[in-house]
Amino acid sequence: MEKKVYQTIDYPFTVGNAPEGKEAVLSIRNLSISFKTDNGMVHAVRGVAFDLYKGETLCIVGESGSGKSVTSKTIMGILAANAHIDNGSVTYEGEDLTKIGEADFHRIRGTKIGMIFQDPLSSLNPIMKIGKQITEVMIINGDHLKHKFNDVISEALITYNNDKRLLEIAKEELKFVKKNKKSTPEQKEAAKKAYLEEKARLEPIIKADKVALKDKKKEARKVVKEFKAEIVKRHRELRAPILKKMFSKGGIAEYKNFISERRRYVSELRVTHKEAKMRALKIMKEVGIPDPERRYKQYPFEFSGGMRQRIVIAIALTADPDILICDEPTTALDVTIQAQILELINKLKAARNMSVIFITHDLGVVANMADRVAVMYAGKIVEYGTANDVFYDPRHPYTWALLSSIPDVDSKERLEAIPGTPPNMLFPPKGDAFALRSKYALGIDFRVEPKMYQISETHYCASWLLDQRAPEAEMPKIVSTRIENSLRKAGVHDGK
Numbered sequence: 479m480e481k482k483v484y485q486t487i488d489y490p491f492t493v494g495n496a497p498e499g500k501e502a503v504l505s506i507r508n509l510s511i512s513f514k515t516d517n518g519m520v521h522a523v524r525g526v527a528f529d530l531y532k533g534e535t536l537c538i539v540g541e542s543g544s545g546k547s548v549t550s551k552t553i554m555g556i557l558a559a560n561a562h563i564d565n566g567s568v569t570y571e572g573e574d575l576t577k578i579g580e581a582d583f584h585r586i587r588g589t590k591i592g593m594i595f596q597d598p599l600s601s602l603n604p605i606m607k608i609g610k611q612i613t614e615v616m617i618i619n620g621d622h623l624k625h626k627f628n629d630v631i632s633e634a635l636i637t638y639n640n641d642k643r644l645l646e647i648a649k650e651e652l653k654f655v656k657k658n659k660k661s662t663p664e665q666k667e668a669a670k671k672a673y674l675e676e677k678a679r680l681e682p683i684i685k686a687d688k689v690a691l692k693d694k695k696k697e698a699r700k701v702v703k704e705f706k707a708e709i710v711k712r713h714r715e716l717r718a719p720i721l722k723k724m725f726s727k728g729g730i731a732e733y734k735n736f737i738s739e740r741r742r743y744v745s746e747l748r749v750t751h752k753e754a755k756m757r758a759l760k761i762m763k764e765v766g767i768p769d770p771e772r773r774y775k776q777y778p779f780e781f782s783g784g785m786r787q788r789i790v791i792a793i794a795l796t797a798d799p800d801i802l803i804c805d806e807p808t809t810a811l812d813v814t815i816q817a818q819i820l821e822l823i824n825k826l827k828a829a830r831n832m833s834v835i836f837i838t839h840d841l842g843v844v845a846n847m848a849d850r851v852a853v854m855y856a857g858k859i860v861e862y863g864t865a866n867d868v869f870y871d872p873r874h875p876y877t878w879a880l881l882s883s884i885p886d887v888d889s890k891e892r893l894e895a896i897p898g899t900p901p902n903m904l905f906p907p908k909g910d911a912f913a914l915r916s917k918y919a920l921g922i923d924f925r926v927e928p929k930m931y932q933i934s935e936t937h938y939c940a941s942w943l944l945d946q947r948a949p950e951a952e953m954p955k956i957v958s959t960r961i962e963n964s965l966r967k968a969g970v971h972d973g974k
């Protein structure tokens with residue numbers, strides 16, 4: 479049979495076309511992160527790209543050390559101090575999160591993007607009551623006037639930051655050519671010219687952006703002032719008759735109304751403690767904490783592991799995030815509890831139309847969660863597609879290896895551990911990093927990195943096995959048998 483010809487795409491600068499009707503909420507392109515250590519640079523993430531679509535769960539799967547957590551921490555802006563973002567972008571609502579400052583990041587981290595970790599204890603304060611831990615975030619983020627201000631200026635601020643960044647990029651490019659020993663004098667000259675042209679083009683734009691931002695800030699101050707004045711005015715109007723009655727005979731009974739009007743007034747300006755508590759109790763119920771009123775006053779040690787993880791999820795939800803990143807949220811829990819937490823995350827995703835990035839080393843967990851799956855190895859994504867693509871038509875030998883190591887309750891087949899150990903990321907292997915551990919490795923795998931082949935509209939894989947010149951390779955028997963079995967169970971008789 480003639481070998482199929484697959485087109486390649488310019489990964490990690492593109493991830494292929496978005497499936498019809500899908501809108502990316504988060505786009506990562508060509509992301510590379512390294513860590514400075516005493517032994518040298520650890521190249522933890524090496525050119526990662528993916529899109530997270532609205533309302534979908536993307537599962538990132540890979541062995542320990544493959545760079546899953548580093549990728550998610552980059553999105554959250556919580557990388558360790560020795561981390562260096564070598565390259566790439568993380569775009570959310572038109573902003574590159576790798577380029578914005580600490581202050582701007584607070585607008586997004588914990589509000590629009592929430593994260594939960596493997597060990598719930600480490601994200602909870604052991605000496606603070608659960609209720610307070612949930613409400614604290616709401617109160618900190620609950621300044622309505624500040625929100626109003628940010629809403630007005632946000633577009634102008636983003637434009638200004640992005641244009642400033644374009645100039646920085648141009649400068650970095652020039653620096654790169656200048657530093658590169660292989661650059662010829664002509665190349666250096668051309669780079670300098672290109673930089674100066676870009677500078678001349680951008681400087682007036684940035685200047686105009688700055689003026690526009692200043693104007694917007696002025697406008698925002700005015701909007702906030704009027705907004706507040708309106709609230710104060712209404713408060714006075716409502717308070718006046720109460721005060722009048724209070725100062726008349728028997729008016730002390732009006733004191734209750736006086737206080738409640740004051741509460742109403744304050745709640746228009748910011749989230750109050752009472753409001754925060756009401757919302758906390760509601761969210762505690764939503765994440766399945768029984769008897770929330772009593773639980774609200776307890777400390778973390780009074781909760782079981784599964785309940786603690788529910789609390790951590792509740793905290794992440796208080797700000798109503800668009801995106802929830804779950805980094806191995808169930809690894810520390812036993813199997814039944816694990817299943818409950820997964821079910822909870824699925825339920826919340828659907829109810830809130832959130833997008834979820836779910837990180838795990840266990841493909842078995844992913845089956846009931848994922849809309850899409852990205853398989854990560856040695857700091858790269860080696861295969862990605864819909865859950866069906868990856869589970870029923872896997873193409874990368876590493877994906878095959880992961881699939882063979884999922885315990886199967888039905889078949890008597892023995893679990894196959896992946897041979898060898900993950901590579902040392904101080905010296906990432908050349909070519910296809912998995913080749914060293916793969917019996918499918920071709921000669922070229924040890925020298926040249928494979929391109930990203932497009933298998934279908936949704937399915938992509940970086941393996942030389944997909945090249946037309948490569949020999950036909952069959953996936954391991956254990957994987958094909960399982961796929962056949964599960965397809966049969968699902969009532970699909972024709973295997974293709």
Ligand SMILES: Nc1ncnc2c1ncn2[C@@H]1O[C@H](COP(=O)(O)OP(=O)(O)OP(=O)(O)O)[C@@H](O)[C@H]1O
Pocket residue numbers: 513514515520521522540541542543544545546547548549558560561839903
């Ligand atoms: N602060 C750091 N300094 C040096 N190296 C680091 C640092 N943080 C992470 N690394 C390295 O980066 C690589 C990727 O780590 P990461 O935590 O992303 O792995 P992971 O895929 O999340 O694995 P696990 O399943 O064990 O959580 C590893 O080689 C790790 O040792």
Ligand SMILES: [Mg+2]
Pocket residue numbers: 546547548805
């Ligand atoms: Mg991790």
